Amino acid sequence: xxxxxxxxxxxxxxxxxxxxxxxxxxxxxxxxxxxxxxxxxxxxxxxxxxxxxxxxxxxxxxxxxxxxxxxxxxxxxxxxxxxxxxxxxxxxxxxxxxxxxxxxxxxxxxxxxxxxxxxxxxxxxxxxxxxxxxxxxxxxxxxxxxxxxxxxxxxxxxxxxxxxxxxxxxxxxxxxxxxxxxxxxxxxxxxxxxxxx
Amino acid sequence: xxxxxxxxxxxxxxxxxxxxxxxxxxxxxxxxxxxxxxxxxxxxxxxxxxxxxxxxxxxxxxxxxxxxxxxxxxxxxxxxxxxxxxxxxxxxxxxxxxxxxxxxxxxxxxxxxxxxxxxxxxxxxxxxxxxxxxxxxxxxxxxxxxxxxxxxxxxxxxxxxxxxxxxxxxxxxxxxxxxxxxxxxxxxxxxxxxxxxxxxxxxx
Numbered sequence: 127x128x129x130x131x132x133x134x135x136x137x138x139x140x141x142x143x144x145x146x147x148x149x150x151x152x153x154x155x156x157x158x159x160x161x162x163x164x165x166x167x168x169x170x171x172x173x174x175x176x177x178x179x180x181x182x183x184x185x186x187x188x189x190x191x192x193x194x195x196x197x198x199x200x201x202x203x204x205x206x207x208x209x210x211x212x213x214x215x216x217x218x219x220x221x222x223x224x225x226x227x228x229x230x231x232x233x234x235x236x237x238x239x240x241x242x243x244x245x246x247x248x249x250x251x252x253x254x255x256x257x258x259x260x261x262x263x264x265x266x267x268x269x270x271x272x273x274x275x276x277x278x279x280x281x282x283x284x285x286x287x288x289x290x291x292x293x294x295x296x297x298x299x300x301x302x303x304x305x306x307x308x309x310x311x312x313x314x315x316x317x318x319x320x321x322x323x
Numbered sequence: 324x325x326x327x328x329x330x331x332x333x334x335x336x337x338x339x340x341x342x343x344x345x346x347x348x349x350x351x352x353x354x355x356x357x358x359x360x361x362x363x364x365x366x367x368x369x370x371x372x373x374x375x376x377x378x379x380x381x382x383x384x385x386x387x388x389x390x391x392x393x394x395x396x397x398x399x400x401x402x403x404x405x406x407x408x409x410x411x412x413x414x415x416x417x418x419x420x421x422x423x424x425x426x427x428x429x430x431x432x433x434x435x436x437x438x439x440x441x442x443x444x445x446x447x448x449x450x451x452x453x454x455x456x457x458x459x460x461x462x463x464x465x466x467x468x469x470x471x472x473x474x475x476x477x478x479x480x481x482x483x484x485x486x487x488x489x490x491x492x493x494x495x496x497x498x499x500x501x502x503x504x505x506x507x508x509x510x511x512x513x514x515x516x517x518x519x520x521x522x523x524x525x526x527x
Contacts, residue, residue, distance in 0.1 A: 199343070203352075206520050214359040215520040219352035223343050259343055263355035263498075 149180040149188060151293050153318030157196050159224070160298075162308035166258070167222050169200040176316055180232065185239045190232050192250050196312065198224040207262070218263030226310070227255035228275060228299065236283070244283040246295075251276035254301045256310060273310070275301035283320060293320040351509055354499035356516045364492045366523050369422040369480060371415040374404055378472075381430035391429065395507060399427050399472060402511050406518040411526030422480040423492065429472045431501065437464050472497040472510070474517065476524075493521065 157171040158164075174197050180190030202220040209216065234248030254275040260267045281295025294317050301310035360366075378396040403425065404414070415421035476493040495517035499509060518524060 201347075204516070212359060213362065214357060216358075217356040217516050217520055218354060219348070221343075221348070225343075261343075264353045265355070 147182045148323050149178070149182060149190070149320060150323065151178040151180075151318055151320035152176070153178070153194075153293065153295070153316035155194055155196055155314055155316045157198070157312045157314045159198055160311040160313060163198070163224065163310045163312055166308070167198045167200040167224060169198065171196055171198045171312070173197045176314075176318070178232070178320075180234065182322075186236050188232075188234050188236065188248075190234075192228065192230045192232050194226075194228050194314075194316075196224075196226040196314065198222075198226075198312075205262070216262060221259070221261040223257070223259040223261075224310070225255075225257035226299070226301070226312070227257075228277075229253050229255070230275075230277070232279075234279070242285065244285070246279075246281050246283065248279040248281075249277065250279065250297070254299075254310075256301065256307075258307075269305075269307060271304050271307060273301045273304050273307075275299055275310070277314075281316075290319045290321045293318045350500050350502045351505065354497070354509055354513055356513050356520070357496045357498075358494065358517050358521045360493050360521070360523065361490060364478075364490075366492070367526070369478075369492075370411075370526065371413045371419065371421045372407060372423045372425050372476075373415050373421040373479075374400060374407070375424070375426040376400070379426060379428035381428055395510065396429075398507055398511060399429070399514065402514040403427060403474060406515060407524075410518065410524050412524075420479065422478075424477045424479050424489070425475065426477075427472060427474045429470065431468050431470050433466065433468050435464075435466045468501045470497075470499060470501045470506070470510075472514070474514075493524065495521070 153176040155171075155174060155176050159167050159169070159171070174195040176192065176194030178190065178192045180188035182188045200222045202222065204217060205220040206215055206217040207220075208214075228250070230250035230252035232248055232250040234246050236244050236246040238244055252275070254273045256269075256271050256273050258269045258271075277297040277299045279295055279297045281293070284292040284294075286292060295314075296316070297314040299310070299312050299314065303309045378391070378399050380391045407425070408414070474493075474495040475491050477489040478492050479489070482489050495514075497510070497513040497517065499506075499513065
């Protein structure tokens with residue numbers, strides 16, 4: 127019977143330990159377009175969101191997945207585009223959009239995991255769904271691609287003492303071109319909540 | 324974790340829908356101006372023009388020929404003439420042969436259509452049996468009229484006078500929705516834009 131109690135106690139204890147092995151974060155994402163992305167849209171993005179799940183492999187190191195969504199949009203009044211191969215110019219009100227959806231595998235290193243502030247660095251790499259739309263006076267042209275991309279990341283976790291912690295990070299996304307398209311890049315600033323379970 | 328699943332579901336829904344927020348688009352924002360020039364034309368070698376004194380009206384059918392506002396036709400010709408003069412072109416006299424011949428044509432098209440709203444499709448998470456999406460819940464009909472103006476500059480200087488079609492050196496096309504009292508000012512603005520983006524016509 128004593129062994130049974132010890133076994134049950136060990137199970138409860140290990141459940142408790144494993145329960146802290148998983149990290150889940152939800153963020154509100156903002157971003158600044160950079161490089162060729164900024165040539166198309168140079169306006170700050172106020173949306174949208176990100177989801178992050180990590181498995182802590184030890185006290186400091188985690189691997190996981192990240193899904194996020196970033197929207198850039200801009201209106202250009204009376205913009206003119208040149209089409210040299212057709213000797214043509216077209217003017218009209220332009221609506222420009224980027225929708226980025228990174229689906230990445232991630233790795234991160236958490237410093238001072240028992241501290242009141244937990245800084246971390248990380249990186250992610252994977253597929254990015256890139257939806258680009260150029261709309262001039264109601265005539266829309268879409269270029270939707272799957273690209274490979276990656277990002278370095280820095281952030282901090284601020285344990286609240288409750289079930290959810292405060293979570294801030296920044297990512298520099300670099301997305302390789304496909305089909306003769308542009309190289310996309312943007313800098314994320316994300317705020318949200320996370321918890322271990 | 325229930326909240327997490329719902330947020331995940333909303334996120335995936337967002338990915339599927341993507342997002343193209345309209346930016347307070349007005350009717351004037353749908354005005355389109357396109358211009359094009361022919362290959363191998365040296366515009367500097369042409370200097371005089373004759374502008375056809377009427378706007379050619381193109382109708383949808385021979386049975387239905389609505390009146391075209393004469394003030395609008397006059398506005399088209401007046402604005403074209405102003406732009407040509409500002410660019411240093413010289414209007415040929417009545418008995419002179421011009422280097423180029425210029426004309427404008429216009430037509431209106433009524434667009435009728437319907438938009439079907441299929442409802443908010445979602446995977447029915449937590450609601451077994453609902454599957455993907457609800458049945459449609461509405462259809463909206465719309466109708467609007469668009470106006471198009473085409474401007475052509477044709478080569479007379481090198482025309483062989485053998486009844487062959489003349490070379491169209493330059494085309495300017497304007498398209499927009501006819502709506503409200505601002506149509507005239509939008510028309511004038513679009514014609515000005517056509518010349519503005521055709522700097523090669525400028526002789527100054």
